[in-house]
Amino acid sequence: GESVGLHLPTLSVQEGDNSIINCAYSNSASDYFIWYKQESGKGPQFIIDIRSNMDKRQGQRVTVLLNKTVKHLSLQIAATQPGDSAVYFCADQTSGSRLTFGEGTQLTVNP
């Protein structure tokens, strides 16, 4: 069938709940991973990164988990706020190459 555009995965949560956004990557040689947040009308903004020698990294209200065995990355947002509503992209990188972006997940926070 004809493609009509990317169907962004969506996640809807209540304000104050925790959010978990998932991402799968395909390149087993990727050694660096990043989560970006893109608000409407703005460019992607760096949130947190993690290297392949780690499986967890925490920031302010955010935690990134990396499972290299299944090539899976997740972003956890604690106590989600309305200002967290945005599209979240994961990206991976292999040494010497460029970032590869995932398709993004639309997070909506309901008051």
Place this chain on the structure above:
Amino acid sequence: DAGVIQSPRHEVTEMGQEVTLRCKPISGHDYLFWYRQTMMRGLELLIYFNNNVPIDDSGMPEDRFSAKMPNASFSTLKIQPSEPRDSAVYFCASSFEDRAHGYTFGSGTRLTVV
């Protein structure tokens, strides 16, 4: 620092016209990237520069697209002639020593070709 500055923010042009998008990277950053974002394809890397030299332009869709970086503080992406399918948001990003956490994106140029 004011961040990566792109101009114009919005551009509406007629098919066949030349379009020039501009970018001022963050001072001191040695990598500059041009991305295109559409609903169909998501975020695509078009071309990137290192120390003002184009390194990889394999993402440029066709010869109608060209990019230059005459100096460390300025880059342009030109489309000539423009077509409706070029309608998208074009982002410029810069970084230092090509580390992803340093990828700072501009606010983008929303291009509409009618």
